[in-house]
Amino acid sequence: MTRTIEYRDALNEAMSEEMRRDERVFLLGEEVAEYDGAYKVSRGMLQEFGPKRVVDTPISESGFSGMAIGAAMLGLRPIVEFMSWSFSLVAADPILNNAPKMLYMSGGQFGCPIVIRGNDGAGGQLGSTHSWCVEGLYANVPGMKMVIPAFPADAKGLLKSAIRDDDPVFFLESERLLAYKDEVPEEEYLIPIGKALVRRPGTDCTLVSFGRPVHFCLEAAEELAREGISCEVIDGRTIRPLDIDTIVQSVKKTNYCVVVDQSWPFASPGAEIAAQVHAACFDDLDNAVGRVHSADVPTPYASELEQEYLPNARRICEAVRATTYNA
Amino acid sequence: MQTAIGTDHLDFSVPEPRNALTSKLGSDTTTSWLRDMMLIREFEVRTMQAYQDRKIGGFCHVYIGQEAVAVGTIAALEKKDPLVTAYRDHGHALARGMDPKYCMAEMYGRIGGCAKGKGGSMHMFDRINNLYGGHGIVGAQTPLGAGLAFGTKYIDEVIEKGRSNRVTLCFLGDGALNQGAFHEALNLAGLLELPVIYIVENNGYSMGTAIHRGTTMADSICEKARGYGIRACEIDGMDVLNVYDAMKPLVDEVRETGRPAFVDMRTYRFKGHSMSDPRKYRPREEEEVYESGDPIAKLRDTLMSQGAIDDAGFKALGKEIRLEVRDAMKWAEASPAPTPEEELYRDVYVEAWGPYTGTTEPQMIKECEGTHGQDG
Numbered sequence: 063m064t065r066t067i068e069y070r071d072a073l074n075e076a077m078s079e080e081m082r083r084d085e086r087v088f089l090l091g092e093e094v095a096e097y098d099g100a101y102k103v104s105r106g107m108l109q110e111f112g113p114k115r116v117v118d119t120p121i122s123e124s125g126f127s128g129m130a131i132g133a134a135m136l137g138l139r140p141i142v143e144f145m146s147w148s149f150s151l152v153a154a155d156p157i158l159n160n161a162p163k164m165l166y167m168s169g170g171q172f173g174c175p176i177v178i179r180g181n182d183g184a185g186g187q188l189g190s191t192h193s194w195c196v197e198g199l200y201a202n203v204p205g206m207k208m209v210i211p212a213f214p215a216d217a218k219g220l221l222k223s224a225i226r227d228d229d230p231v232f233f234l235e236s237e238r239l240l241a242y243k244d245e246v247p248e249e250e251y252l253i254p255i256g257k258a259l260v261r262r263p264g265t266d267c268t269l270v271s272f273g274r275p276v277h278f279c280l281e282a283a284e285e286l287a288r289e290g291i292s293c294e295v296i297d298g299r300t301i302r303p304l305d306i307d308t309i310v311q312s313v314k315k316t317n318y319c320v321v322v323d324q325s326w327p328f329a330s331p332g333a334e335i336a337a338q339v340h341a342a343c344f345d346d347l348d349n350a351v352g353r354v355h356s357a358d359v360p361t362p363y364a365s366e367l368e369q370e371y372l373p374n375a376r377r378i379c380e381a382v383r384a385t386t387y388n389a
Numbered sequence: 390m391q392t393a394i395g396t397d398h399l400d401f402s403v404p405e406p407r408n409a410l411t412s413k414l415g416s417d418t419t420t421s422w423l424r425d426m427m428l429i430r431e432f433e434v435r436t437m438q439a440y441q442d443r444k445i446g447g448f449c450h451v452y453i454g455q456e457a458v459a460v461g462t463i464a465a466l467e468k469k470d471p472l473v474t475a476y477r478d479h480g481h482a483l484a485r486g487m488d489p490k491y492c493m494a495e496m497y498g499r500i501g502g503c504a505k506g507k508g509g510s511m512h513m514f515d516r517i518n519n520l521y522g523g524h525g526i527v528g529a530q531t532p533l534g535a536g537l538a539f540g541t542k543y544i545d546e547v548i549e550k551g552r553s554n555r556v557t558l559c560f561l562g563d564g565a566l567n568q569g570a571f572h573e574a575l576n577l578a579g580l581l582e583l584p585v586i587y588i589v590e591n592n593g594y595s596m597g598t599a600i601h602r603g604t605t606m607a608d609s610i611c612e613k614a615r616g617y618g619i620r621a622c623e624i625d626g627m628d629v630l631n632v633y634d635a636m637k638p639l640v641d642e643v644r645e646t647g648r649p650a651f652v653d654m655r656t657y658r659f660k661g662h663s664m665s666d667p668r669k670y671r672p673r674e675e676e677e678v679y680e681s682g683d684p685i686a687k688l689r690d691t692l693m694s695q696g697a698i699d700d701a702g703f704k705a706l707g708k709e710i711r712l713e714v715r716d717a718m719k720w721a722e723a724s725p726a727p728t729p730e731e732e733l734y735r736d737v738y739v740e741a742w743g744p745y746t747g748t749t750e751p752q753m754i755k756e757c758e759g760t761h762g763q764d765g
Contacts, residue, residue, distance in 0.1 A: 125573025132536020
């Protein structure tokens, strides 16, 4: 049985279910408790779990993320909410130098089973400082996993897996998806980290994406279908581990691939996927892998500029036509 | 501006009666502190030699001169209390109970090291003795210290349904006073009422920068903690009896009230910041003043005047320690290097996936688990 709920409520259910199941799990961050969540993701959780497990913090990302990492070293399972991953930059040292390296530097003595989650990518006209896509910056670091769900059911199932995971998980949500409604199973379920999903089967070109741009890909695939180009849309769902096998399997069938990534192009996950596809499908590709990214500029404020900055459906269509020699 | 701190770094009033608590302790205890300090000193002398011999690589910071701080503070703790420190961490590891052979093997980059040779001098970890590192970035351990205190309180209260009964010690150098992480950590500790004691091992220099050149209110850094609603005091860190005497009631109070505390622990490092420091920023005369207050000689003289140890006993103790450290070096030397096939991709993730082979605990844990147990 399923029902239709918002992405934010799927996240809320995941956290609440895991907190009922495991007392080691707690939530901390700015405005998570008394305010009911800056984006209402943690709505009602203070009431159910009390202030010891739903902890309001000051605007002090370096301090409270480091604090959560210390607690995780004791075997607790903190969920850190960043109102925006844009604000994680001031916490770069704890989240990059401590969380993903603790197990290695301690020779296997101390793990760091933490989940860090929040909005990633452009919201709506938030300007450059508040629109960070951190995939490109952070996916470079070994020791952590990176999850980036595009649909409510995935958001719930993957967040539950992330909370149960023994390794640190960076969980990238999107402000633009929080109100997105879709079917979510009523019964309990988990979605394993590291498994991509074919969102829309197709035969002519593989579109690979993750997070919010998956929706742009589905939009583009509709339009391209009307032109007679059948796209297979792969929702990567996680960036580390990357499910390259599902991507390669599709490319071997379609012989064309376009990667759509909301990061800037240089040294991005999209670049990495393109490199891996080129290596694994060298004899199968009928053209070089196409890439659509956010424009290589600071995120603009003006709506017209921001829309064109994003890897939108129009730009994806153009890239698919060019890659499949239909331009 | 003067580049050196001058000779009055330790000139502040110590509450009387001095050493009221330690005077009641048996000489077995205080003699064991002498032994612990001598062990750290000998270990560090040999560390410097091994570094010169290129057996130890990377950055290496020795604890010589500051031994009374680690030994006196840790004596005031219970075994279950967590401890986290910065990169000058060999002394804390040894005072906490790590066998010197694992500590030396870590610096030698051997598989027998406390972290399998993956951490090095600046990153000593010991799960059995509740040592949570060894952290290389200045100030990075201060939010972790808040987190350890948050965590023990959470476990004691939420999971065990009891009352908070552990105290975290978080050591930092005076250089960390100027890092943002430190101020965020203190604000959180004060705000959330965390049972943590921040101990500034104030040796007067952050690398080559005298404290007054990098830190406001250098003579009264306790005011910084008070600004966060945290009680604070100065302690003479060159006298282990005095360190214990001041720390024990403080630890007891933090355990009881659950509120944080801050200590301006005045000390002096006799050697350079690291092995590559020529100490041009301070005159030899200044060093001599502090060297004349050597914490080991001070306790030795006290114990001798009490008749707890005599000259022959002291010499025998020195010999025993020299042998112990020599054995540790032999053990480290004999321990194999970690092999890339076995260890390069291990301990990156708990879960094995892709090239990563999961995680295993170091030899130290396997060898000590049965003998110590974890009471945390």
